[in-house]
Amino acid sequence: MKTIARDAHVHEDGQDPDADFKPLTAEEAQRLRERKPLISPWRVIAIQVAAGLLVALAAWGLSGRQNLGWSAGYGALAVVIPSAVFARGLTGRFSSLNAGTAVLGFFLWEMVKLVLSVAMLLAAPRLITELSWPAMLVGLVVTMKAAWVAVMLAPKRPKI
Numbered sequence: 001m002k003t004i005a006r007d008a009h010v011h012e013d014g015q016d017p018d019a020d021f022k023p024l025t026a027e028e029a030q031r032l033r034e035r036k037p038l039i040s041p042w043r044v045i046a047i048q049v050a051a052g053l054l055v056a057l058a059a060w061g062l063s064g065r066q067n068l069g070w071s072a073g074y075g076a077l078a079v080v081i082p083s084a085v086f087a088r089g090l091t092g093r094f095s096s097l098n099a100g101t102a103v104l105g106f107f108l109w110e111m112v113k114l115v116l117s118v119a120m121l122l123a124a125p126r127l128i129t130e131l132s133w134p135a136m137l138v139g140l141v142v143t144m145k146a147a148w149v150a151v152m153l154a155p156k157r158p159k160i
Helices: 026-035 041-063 066-090 099-127 133-152
Strands: none
Touching: 041 066, 041 133, 066 099, 066 133
């Protein structure tokens, strides 16, 4: 049986993974921030709202069935509302007191987001008349994937 020391951080090939790690200087970190600006979580949520609204209107308009529009819209809400709660939790005043609080807060708010999403999906049949599960899932998936649109549409900083 192979035993591994708890404090040993060595790969199977015998190399220390931290050996090549070099922290960024303040100037390098600043250049990285300028090249890759942060995306506001509220911008992502706004794009998700727009995508959810579009998919709900498309489902309703293309099918002519109101319940498909409501189902797709509810699927979008099952993404947007938990995401907004998550973003609010992460941008609160206690979110960045220190690194430990930030990590704990991230996991706590991610769990709240997950539970809220599942609760909304379980409540869907009672809230939406003639719920269409496929339409709701399309609304859910399209709205989740809209986050990538926010990343692609992130403002670029001009090169100096």
